[in-house]
Amino acid sequence: xxxxxxxxxxxxxxxxxxxxxxxxxxxxxxxxxxxxxxxxxxxxxxxxxxxxxxxxxxxxxxxxxxxxxxxxxxxxxxxxxxxxxxxxxxxxxxxxxxxxxxxxxxxxxxxxxxxxxxxxxxxxxxxxxxxxxxxxxxxxxxxxxxxxxxxxxxxxxxxxxxxxxxxxxxxxxxxxxxxxxxxxxxxxxxxxxxxxxxxxxxxxxxxxxxxxxxxxxxxxxxxxxxxxxxxxxxxxxxxxxxxxxxxxxxxxxxxxxxxxxxxxxxxxxxxxxxxxxxxxxxxxxxx
Amino acid sequence: xxxxxxxxxxxxxxxxxxxxxxxxxxxxxxxxxxxxxxxxxxxxxxxxxxxxxxxxxxxxxxxxxxxxxxxxxxxxxxxxxxxxxxxxxxxxxxxxxxxxxxxxxxxxxxxxxxxxxxxxxxxxxxxxxxxxxxxxxxxxxxxxxxxxxxxxxxxxxxxxxxxxxxxxxxxxxxxxxxxxxxxxxxxxxxxxxxxxxxxxxxxxxxxxxxxxxxxxxxxxxxxxxxxxxxxxxxxxxxxxxxxxxxxxxxxxxxxxxxxxxxxxxxxxxxxxxxxxxxxxxxxxxxxxxxxxxxxxxxxxxxxxxxxxxxxx
Numbered sequence: 001x002x003x004x005x006x007x008x009x010x011x012x013x014x015x016x017x018x019x020x021x022x023x024x025x026x027x028x029x030x031x032x033x034x035x036x037x038x039x040x041x042x043x044x045x046x047x048x049x050x051x052x053x054x055x056x057x058x059x060x061x062x063x064x065x066x067x068x069x070x071x072x073x074x075x076x077x078x079x080x081x082x083x084x085x086x087x088x089x090x091x092x093x094x095x096x097x098x099x100x101x102x103x104x105x106x107x108x109x110x111x112x113x114x115x116x117x118x119x120x121x122x123x124x125x126x127x128x129x130x131x132x133x134x135x136x137x138x139x140x141x142x143x144x145x146x147x148x149x150x151x152x153x154x155x156x157x158x159x160x161x162x163x164x165x166x167x168x169x170x171x172x173x174x175x176x177x178x179x180x181x182x183x184x185x186x187x188x189x190x191x192x193x194x195x196x197x198x199x200x201x202x203x204x205x206x207x208x209x210x211x212x213x214x215x216x217x218x219x220x221x222x223x224x225x226x227x228x229x230x231x232x233x234x235x236x237x238x239x240x241x242x243x244x245x246x247x248x249x250x251x252x253x254x255x256x257x258x259x260x261x262x263x264x265x266x267x268x269x270x271x272x273x274x275x276x277x278x279x280x281x282x283x284x285x286x287x
Numbered sequence: 288x289x290x291x292x293x294x295x296x297x298x299x300x301x302x303x304x305x306x307x308x309x310x311x312x313x314x315x316x317x318x319x320x321x322x323x324x325x326x327x328x329x330x331x332x333x334x335x336x337x338x339x340x341x342x343x344x345x346x347x348x349x350x351x352x353x354x355x356x357x358x359x360x361x362x363x364x365x366x367x368x369x370x371x372x373x374x375x376x377x378x379x380x381x382x383x384x385x386x387x388x389x390x391x392x393x394x395x396x397x398x399x400x401x402x403x404x405x406x407x408x409x410x411x412x413x414x415x416x417x418x419x420x421x422x423x424x425x426x427x428x429x430x431x432x433x434x435x436x437x438x439x440x441x442x443x444x445x446x447x448x449x450x451x452x453x454x455x456x457x458x459x460x461x462x463x464x465x466x467x468x469x470x471x472x473x474x475x476x477x478x479x480x481x482x483x484x485x486x487x488x489x490x491x492x493x494x495x496x497x498x499x500x501x502x503x504x505x506x507x508x509x510x511x512x513x514x515x516x517x518x519x520x521x522x523x524x525x526x527x528x529x530x531x532x533x534x535x536x537x538x539x540x541x542x543x544x545x546x547x548x549x550x551x552x553x554x555x556x557x558x559x560x561x562x563x564x565x566x567x568x569x570x571x572x573x574x575x576x577x578x579x580x581x582x583x584x585x586x587x588x589x590x591x592x593x594x595x596x597x598x599x
Binding site: 109115117125133156157160168 | 346350
């Protein structure tokens with residue numbers, strides 16, 4: 001079990017990052033909040049606890065790499081990069097504006113810290129493989145982390161990447177499946193049922209963990225034991241809650257992409273501010 | 288040696304292998320296509336830098352792009368439609384949009400896989416690749432130019448698509464450094480400009496002999512680079528001869544001929560005749576020369592079309 005202070009700090013960071021997501025929605029009036037908020041705890045744990053990255057030197061040669069195969073979850077990455085200091089938070093206020101550095105899908109040439117231009121689904125796992133293969137070839141010990149989603153898995157190219165990652169023995173690669181159960185058209189298992197996801201990856205030669213992807217303790221426990229098995233890529237299947245943290249939007253497919261109303265946005269901002277205060281107090285009490 | 292017949296695939300694979308001896312960043316991806324792309328020696332000499340993906344073109348392009356983000360120079364060669372049509376979105380996004388230093392090589396291009404049928408033809412690769420911003424397209428015209436093009440494309444930083452053919456081709460030119468974006472005047476003349484690229488250049492040079500006999504003095508421009516187009520060279524020639532013919536083993540729509548036509552579209556009095564394959568699923572023959580003749584892309588056919596265009 002991870003240290004209490006470590007967990008308390010990450011929970012607080014995650015809440016602050018959720019505030020950043022709301023700040024972008026405030027600026028743009030909309031956004032793919034569902035998957036961003038379901039995966040945000042994972043992204044927070046990676047950047048604030050695990051990854052060897054330097055906001056001052058985002059292209060540092062031996063850095064750990066992170067990318068979103070499901071590029072539409074980019075509000076999570078923007079929120080965390082901003083909180084981590086990769087760029088000024090004022091940039092968050094440009095979401096949806098002409099030629100913003102933070103478009104609706106990430107652009108590595110616009111924003112420091114972004115490693116790949118994803119958005120079209122089924123690309124990120126192969127790109128992540130390539131990054132991990134280069135690390136192996138050069139004898140580097142950096143790790144590559146990628147997030148895909150349950151809704152993305154019917155793309156066949158993911159499975160090309162899956163079998164190749166095993167063949168090339170990429171135990172420096174960790175892929176999270178953000179298993180929030182919902183996509184635009186509704187229940188993922190009704191749209192195209194990819195279950196059992198864990199068994200499929202195991203059959204493709206991966207080491208697999210199954211956790212609650214919104215539980216910081218479980219995320220840290222999983223990350224602390226990477227590689228799960230020497231010589232194998234690790235897949236962490238994460239049960240998550242779509243739009244996690246929006247009291248009125250959780251587990252609703254309609255919040256995959258949220259066209260925000262003033263009223264609900266006000267409510268979300270208020271609730272998230274309260275959560276941040278509460279978590280700050282909890283963190284202080286542990287000191 | 289001029290006139291010597293050489294296998295384009297073996298020439299290509301050998302050239303990359305030679306470069307890889309010096310440049311340790313060069314890695315090779317294969318989709319069950321390594322040995323047939325001339326990489327037998329590479330596999331023996333640099334097994335750790337050889338990545339066999341099996342028949343998996345989308346994954347191979349994505350992985351190559353991922354490796355390139357970490358400074359590697361991946362070369363991925365397979366049958367042309369399988370590295371262009373099949374993984375197009377990966378080429379567009381992961382190589383193009385991400386500006387990654389991946390070298391994609393389509394072999395057996397055009398109709399050079401003459402009897403394997405439509406699925407193995409590549410008559411749209413110039414068209415597909417030219418629409419990707421930042422892409423460079425190379426189509427070397429003889430074996431020596433293939434060797435030099437390999438050096439140039441690996442030295443150049445950015446995404447490149449190179450197409451090479453299948454049957455043995457003769458050495459046409461003396462060796463000289465390959466400059467990306469530069470065409471050459473193979474022969475000067477004032478009656479018509481003939482612009483050729485890739486495998487067609489051999490036949491254009493032969494066609495020129497027939498044209499000479501008919502008293503036609505052609506300015507012949509060879510384009511080992513299709514994108515970026517050597518615009519100055521082409522516009523100057525068009526201004527001089529007014530009449531322009533393009534020759535390519537590609538659909539007449541969307542390829543080099545279309546690019547030239549677009550380039551010259553604002554020039555008064557200039558007309559362009561595009562030679563190539565019409566927009567059809569082309570037929571087959573185990574005899575490549577016979578197939579070229581069928582589509583008037585052999586020397587006789589090219590000469591016939593040029594004469595007709597000039598009204599001679």
